[in-house]
Amino acid sequence: MKTNVSISEVIAKLQPRKFLKLESIAPYGTLVLRKTGKGSVVFYWRVTIGSKSPAYQIGLYDSSAPPLSKSPTPNGYSLRAARMAAESMAEKHYAALSDGGYETVIAQQQLQEQALAKENAAAGHSLEKLYMLYVDSLATRNHETAKQARNLFAKNVAAVFPEIANTQANRVSSEQVVTVLRDIWSAEKYNTARKLKAYLHAAYAMAKNADHNPTVAEEFKVFAIKQNPVSDIEGVKPKDTGVDKNALLPDDMRKYWQVISKAGAQTAFLRLHLLLGGQRLEQLVRLKNCDVHEDMLVLWDSKGRTGSVRPIVVPLIPAALAALKELQVQGEYALSVTPGRPLSTRTVNTWAQNIVGEQIPAFTLKRVRSGVTTLLSKLQVNAEIRNHLQSHNLHGVEARHYNMYDFAEEKRKALEDMYAFLVTSSK
DNA sequence: GGATGTACGCGCTTTTGCGC
DNA sequence: GCGCAAAAGCGCGTACATCC
Numbered sequence: 001m002k003t004n005v006s007i008s009e010v011i012a013k014l015q016p017r018k019f020l021k022l023e024s025i026a027p028y029g030t031l032v033l034r035k036t037g038k039g040s041v042v043f044y045w046r047v048t049i050g051s052k053s054p055a056y057q058i059g060l061y062d063s064s065a066p067p068l069s070k071s072p073t074p075n076g077y078s079l080r081a082a083r084m085a086a087e088s089m090a091e092k093h094y095a096a097l098s099d100g101g102y103e104t105v106i107a108q109q110q111l112q113e114q115a116l117a118k119e120n121a122a123a124g125h126s127l128e129k130l131y132m133l134y135v136d137s138l139a140t141r142n143h144e145t146a147k148q149a150r151n152l153f154a155k156n157v158a159a160v161f162p163e164i165a166n167t168q169a170n171r172v173s174s175e176q177v178v179t180v181l182r183d184i185w186s187a188e189k190y191n192t193a194r195k196l197k198a199y200l201h202a203a204y205a206m207a208k209n210a211d212h213n214p215t216v217a218e219e220f221k222v223f224a225i226k227q228n229p230v231s232d233i234e235g236v237k238p239k240d241t242g243v244d245k246n247a248l249l250p251d252d253m254r255k256y257w258q259v260i261s262k263a264g265a266q267t268a269f270l271r272l273h274l275l276l277g278g279q280r281l282e283q284l285v286r287l288k289n290c291d292v293h294e295d296m297l298v299l300w301d302s303k304g305r306t307g308s309v310r311p312i313v314v315p316l317i318p319a320a321l322a323a324l325k326e327l328q329v330q331g332e333y334a335l336s337v338t339p340g341r342p343l344s345t346r347t348v349n350t351w352a353q354n355i356v357g358e359q360i361p362a363f364t365l366k367r368v369r370s371g372v373t374t375l376l377s378k379l380q381v382n383a384e385i386r387n388h389l390q391s392h393n394l395h396g397v398e399a400r401h402y403n404m405y406d407f408a409e410e411k412r413k414a415l416e417d418m419y420a421f422l423v424t425s426s427k
Numbered sequence: 428g429g430a431t432g433t434a435c436g437c438g439c440t441t442t443t444g445c446g447c
Numbered sequence: 448g449c450g451c452a453a454a455a456g457c458g459c460g461t462a463c464a465t466c467c
Contacts, residue, residue, distance in 0.1 A: 021431065030430065034459095042459090048429040054461070151451070195453090198438050205438095282441060337448080347448050349443065366443065366455085 007033075007079050008063065011041050019044070019055065023083070027094045031086045033061070043082035045089045049101045056102065058085045125223045128158055130169040133219055134203035149199050156184050156196055169207070169223045177229050201230035248371030250378050250421070252360055256368065257422035259359050266351040268326035269335065269343070270365075274422075275320035277376075277389040277415060278369035279312070285343040287334045292324070296408065314389070315412035319419055372418065379421060381414040389414060 007022075014020050014035045022031045029047030032055060044055040062076030069078045077085065093102035100107075135149045157180050158165040164176045177200060184193040207225040248256060253274075260270040273284060276297075283299045291298040299312040316324070328334050333342040349365055356363045369390065376386050388407045 019432065024430090028429085032431085046430080050428095052462080053430065057459080155451090195439090202439070280441070281443090344448060345442075346444095346450085350448080364443070369442095 007061070011035065011061070014041070019046070022079070025083070025086045025090045028090045029086065029093065031058075031083055043077055043086070045086035047090070047093055047102060049093075049103055054103075056089060058082050058089075125169050126166045127169045127172050128153070128165040130207055130220075130223050130225070131157075131200065131203050133223075134199070134206055137206065152196055152199065156180065169204075170225050172229050174229045197230060201228060204228040204230055248360070248363075248367045248374070250371075250375045253368075253371045253375050254422055254424075255360055256356065256363075256371075259356055263326075265327040267355060268323045269348060270352055270355065271323040272320055272327070273348075273365070274368055274372070275317060275323060275415060275419060276314045277411075277418075278372035279314065279390070280369070281345040281348055281365065283312070285333075285335055285345055285348065287342075288332055289328070289330070289334045292328070292334055295321075297324075313408065313411075315408055315415060317412060317415050317419055320415070375418055375421065376414055379414070379417045381410075381417070385410045385414055 010020065010022070010033065014033060019032045019034050022033055025031050025045060029045055032044045032046050034042050034044060034055075041061040043058040043061060045058055046053060046055040058077060059072055059082070060076035061082070062073050062078060065073045065076065065078035065081065067078055067080060069081050070084055072078075072081050072085075089102060092105045096102065096104050131153050132150065135153075153165075160183060161176075161180055164172070164180060167176065177197075181193045181197055184196065204225055205228055207220040207223045208228055257271075257274065260267045260274070273279065273281070276284065279299055287297060287299060291300075294316075296313055296315045299314060324334070329336050335343045337343055337347065352365045353363070373386055373390065376389075385407060389411045
């Protein structure tokens with residue numbers, strides 16, 4: 001696809017979750033691009049091996065990378081750098097064709113990892129130590145997630161199966177993991193079992209990768225993990241999981257606005273939450289005074305696998321500013337009822353339930369966020385602006401590189417239009 | 428035989444409900 | 448107002464079908 005069409009034009013036309021061939025790679029395979037459901041743009045090298053055509057990820061596209069750069073920037077690849085990476089992969093594939101191609105190259109790399117791990121194998125490093133080390137790494141991104149993961153292990157493994165928790169990590173068998181999971185499963189805690197399995201798998205995966213991934217802490221090496229005992233355990237599926245598509249309809253949103261329009265700190269929080277575009281509660285409650293500016297505020301989003309933390313710039317329309325002033329306190333956190341600590345999302349939910357009650361059937365605060373999306377859509381706000389406002393495409397290239405003030409005016413107008421709709425009588 | 432397009436399940440993180 | 452358990456949201460890899 002070496003045409004006159006620029007890569008930015010290609011990206012603009014690319015459908016989410018679809019692969020698009022960019023160009024052929026000599027001697028084998030193709031360089032392809034994929035946009036995720038939320039707008040991330042990722043390079044892959046794809047090749048047919050036997051009856052399969054796996055796509056091997058190269059890395060994110062970095063629109064700000066110099067076009068002629070041959071190696072990736074910290075933020076990703078230029079087209080040229082991605083092409084060179086794909087060519088390198090293709091050459092390895094070609095060299096190993098008689099042995100099975102690139103799949104074999106990867107397998108050999110894993111064997112080398114295992115051999116190295118064996119050399120470093122050390123006694124005394126238990127499953128619990130490994131797990132907690134992993135949890136500590138989670139804590140650097142999100143304390144809440146780390147706390148929950150820690151409690152999960154303490155309650156379901158350390159307390160119930162202490163002998164398994166104390167087993168040397170690289171000697172833990174799949175059967176031992178299954179024993180733990182079965183115990184939780186039999187108590188009908190399906191999601192708990194599923195989550196524990198996920199964390200155990202992730203802890204082992206991180207330790208196993210310690211030698212080849214610079215982002216993995218040095219301490220993981222001493223566990224000498226050469227295989228993941230969780231990998232060959234069949235999937236633990238939750239029962240009766242559904243998808244919440246129960247967004248508040250525009251008329252409900254108007255009703256909601258009427259309900260929360262009365263004075264008071266609790267309603268002020270709900271007004272602020274709504275007029276900021278229905279931001280995620282977990283992020284909104286962590287708002288710090290240093291991130292509150294004259295006409296906008298900044299929230300920080302750590303959602304996603306990349307481990308990065310991203311700013312979400314939200315314009316403050318006058319009504320939102322007024323709501324903020326009603327409950328803003330001094331200190332580190334702008335929204336707090338316990339000195340020195342951010343407001344709990346749990347508390348906020350309680351407020352919302354108490355205030356709204358039965359005035360809106362089956363009301364939950366979560367429905368406000370999706371209700372904002374629905375309302376903005378009705379108000380002709382395009383999806384790109386909606387996504388930026390609610391940080392739905394955080395990992396997309398546009399989101400990573402856009403200037404703090406990009407879309408500010410569009411987002412402000414969207415919020416003002418929404419406010420105008422809310423305060424207008426439907427009759 | 429190899430390239431391309433699409434759907435879907437799993438892993439991880441965030442949000443919400445319940446009970447204290 | 449908080450801790451815990453469960454549900455929901457989202458990125459990613461891969462199976463599968465079809466095309467060249």
